[in-house]
Amino acid sequence: DSGVTQTPKHLITATGQRVTLRCSPRSGDLSVYWYQQSLDQGLQFLIQYYNGEERAKGNILERFSAQQFPDLHSELNLSSLELGDSALYFCASSVANGQGANEQFFGPGTRLTVL
């Protein structure tokens, strides 16, 4: 158990809909990262937050957005869903204090299926 929790575990929805994925980081970690894992694209970095502020953006679509709340949990919002958005979405957390290896610890993921 990494200490990172994600809900829900599975999500099945229809095209055009909007969903929210939730992540709680490990105790003490200030940074949250979102990654998407799909068969064709592999594991891709989407976005990073540090202590409530956006720190870096990767290959995140404009239909997707995220935020990190004062209690450090994070939500990833996916809207106008398309079939191609079906994937595993992972959240990871780390200390990100500029020292050391900044190990990222991953949650169990949310499997999104868009029908």
Next chain:
Amino acid sequence: GEDVEQSLFLSVREGDSSVINCTYTDSSSTYLYWYKQEPGAGLQLLTYIFSNMDMKQDQRLTVLLNKKDKHLSLRIADTQTGDSAIYFCAESTGAGSYQLTFGKGTKLSVIP
């Protein structure tokens, strides 16, 4: 740009050593990581190596880094059936953001 390459499959016999290879392109990488993903599970951090190191050993795991060739390998000694999983190599530049760039993963199958 950043790119991390791995071979997709590796099959070994139980008790043998496994060697999983990875090449990366970003010369500014500060840390390189190995993650393990079992079926239906998240990614488990196995080990990492700082870019100015050549080798790191941690129990059955040995990481070798050739910075000149941008080549990283993970050796698993005495491979067990429980080691069957997908292994991902990842790099981080640590330049303000610590986002990870992953390879496509190597599926290790251990034959009893």
